[in-house]
Amino acid sequence: MSARPCLTIDLDAIAANFRLLQKTVTPAECSAVIKADAYGLGAGPIGRRLLAQGCRTFFFAHLAEAVDLGPEIRQAGGTVFVLNGTGLYPAADFLQAGILPVLNTLEEARLWAREAKGTPAALHLDTGMNRLGLPARDDETVRNLMGDGLNLIHVMSHPACADEPDRLENRTQLTRFTERAARFGDITKSFANSAGCFLGPEFQFDLSRPGLALYGAQPVTGRHIPLSIPYRFEAPVLQVRRFSAGDSFGYGGTHTAKAGGFSATIGAGYADGVPRCLSNRGHVWLHGLKAPIIGRVSMDTFVADISAHPDPESLVHTCAQIYGPDLTVDDQAASAGLSAYELLTRIGGRTERIHVNQLALR
Numbered sequence: 001m002s003a004r005p006c007l008t009i010d011l012d013a014i015a016a017n018f019r020l021l022q023k024t025v026t027p028a029e030c031s032a033v034i035k036a037d038a039y040g041l042g043a044g045p046i047g048r049r050l051l052a053q054g055c056r057t058f059f060f061a062h063l064a065e066a067v068d069l070g071p072e073i074r075q076a077g078g079t080v081f082v083l084n085g086t087g088l089y090p091a092a093d094f095l096q097a098g099i100l101p102v103l104n105t106l107e108e109a110r111l112w113a114r115e116a117k118g119t120p121a122a123l124h125l126d127t128g129m130n131r132l133g134l135p136a137r138d139d140e141t142v143r144n145l146m147g148d149g150l151n152l153i154h155v156m157s158h159p160a161c162a163d164e165p166d167r168l169e170n171r172t173q174l175t176r177f178t179e180r181a182a183r184f185g186d187i188t189k190s191f192a193n194s195a196g197c198f199l200g201p202e203f204q205f206d207l208s209r210p211g212l213a214l215y216g217a218q219p220v221t222g223r224h225i226p227l228s229i230p231y232r233f234e235a236p237v238l239q240v241r242r243f244s245a246g247d248s249f250g251y252g253g254t255h256t257a258k259a260g261g262f263s264a265t266i267g268a269g270y271a272d273g274v275p276r277c278l279s280n281r282g283h284v285w286l287h288g289l290k291a292p293i294i295g296r297v298s299m300d301t302f303v304a305d306i307s308a309h310p311d312p313e314s315l316v317h318t319c320a321q322i323y324g325p326d327l328t329v330d331d332q333a334a335s336a337g338l339s340a341y342e343l344l345t346r347i348g349g350r351t352e353r354i355h356v357n358q359l360a361l362r
């Protein structure tokens with residue numbers, strides 16, 4: 001096993017999740033959102049695998065994230081979009097890379113109309129999230145730019161509450177989007193993120209844009225979707241210690257043992273993406289035992305109570321699962337009061353990433 005924290009990523013499991021999502025949104029096309037290094041799991045290998053799986057539309061957040069994989073996707077006949085728009089990048093950088101911006105403002109639409117020489121782009125309409133996208137008052141001006149050099153090929157919006165299917169906002173946004181998108185003529189449309197893929201057929205339009213669900217985290221509150229778990233984040237047990245009642249653990253001594261037992265010191269900490277808010281709240285999975293984290297998570301280590309294991313001393317130098325098939329990122333996120341998005345994208349620093357093809361990471 002690895003002496004460092006190690007993240008194993010099962011590309012077969014991600015491909016299986018893509019197939020499930022594609023089936024769910026059919027007849028719409030299923031794209032893949034692989035921003036933030038595919039939510040921390042590795043945009044290169046994952047993008048290539050999804051290309052092989054037939055995915056043809058990919059979304060990144062930044063131009064800089066997209067330039068490595070962009071040429072391969074284009075060569076395969078695919079399209080690469082950058083969600084954050086042209087932003088501070090010169091239009092020429094997009095043109096040179098063959099990557100298309102999702103235009104978010106009137107100013108970006110004007111810039112693209114002027115400088116892109118007919119190169120296509122997508123347009124994001126804000127329909128109630130108030131984060132990115134064009135406000136309705138600018139629709140007509142942008143529509144007129146389409147006769148003046150602006151080549152829009154796709155129009156999209158984004159749901160604010162799709163993870164809560166009963167929220168009225170989902171319908172309100174859908175109605176607004178349907179109305180406004182029609183103003184831009186006969187071009188393809190998209191609305192759904194991962195959770196939106198499960199809101200029903202009227203939310204799918206021509207294309208759906210899942211990210212999170214590809215990576216095996218549950219997108220919809222109160223519903224279990226049979227996704228495969230593609231991640232296994234592990235770190236070695238550095239030391240097993242015998243402790244007595246009254247011993248306390250870690251910085252600040254925030255946990256004190258009520259009785260004697262055994263603890264395992266695990267070689268990963270907040271520098272590796274194990275957040276401090278798992279202190280005294282999260283768990284690790286050690287050979288069949290779900291062991292509570294005791295004391296504060298430090299930068300490079302944390303401690304778990306392994307007293308319930310039949311042979312605790314045998315666990316030294318074995319691997320502890322921090323998130324994986326036996327202890328999902330959703331479970332840990334619930335303990336930490338964080339989202340699965342935050343936990344996945346935090347894994348980093350010294351963590352070694354290994355991509356495998358092996359359905360079920362057990």
Ligand SMILES: *Cc1c(COP(=O)(O)O)cnc(C)c1O
Pocket residue numbers: 033035083158192193194195209210211212213
């Ligand atoms: C991140 C993002 C997505 C993917 O969202 P998930 O909830 O991860 O599926 C889709 N569309 C836009 C505009 C996004 O920013």
